[in-house]
Amino acid sequence: MICKTDISNLKTDIIDKIGQKIIVKGSLGRSKAFEKEATIEKAYPNIFVVKYEENDRNVTYSYTDVLTRTVEVFDGDSYSPLIPPPIETKKRKTSL
Numbered sequence: 001m002i003c004k005t006d007i008s009n010l011k012t013d014i015i016d017k018i019g020q021k022i023i024v025k026g027s028l029g030r031s032k033a034f035e036k037e038a039t040i041e042k043a044y045p046n047i048f049v050v051k052y053e054e055n056d057r058n059v060t061y062s063y064t065d066v067l068t069r070t071v072e073v074f075d076g077d078s079y080s081p082l083i084p085p086p087i088e089t090k091k092r093k094t095s096l
Helices: 005-017 064-067
Strands: 020-028 032-043 047-050 057-061 072-077
Touching: 005 032, 005 064, 020 047, 057 064, 064 072
Parallel strands: none
Antiparallel strands: 020 032, 020 072, 032 047, 047 057
16 A cells, blocks of 8 residues: 655655666567666656656656555665665454
8 A cells, every 4th residue: 555655755865866877677568678777957847857868758757656565766876776675574363
């Protein structure tokens, strides 16, 4: 479940990275994926804008796209994710 604090923390991280290089990974469907270098151009309350290096194109993403892992955003220098990977928890079986 996405909390307001998760979104506000991600917004802060994105705003801190404006003008810096990032790596965007995502899915194109049918087992096709992409990984491209980009620069964060602007950040707004609900979306942020990245500019891809290879084709000089602007694309917008919402913060929930990142939190739901529709796209993954990594720091361009250290290749560390802007949000940590999910913590897997074991589910208990309950007997009735």
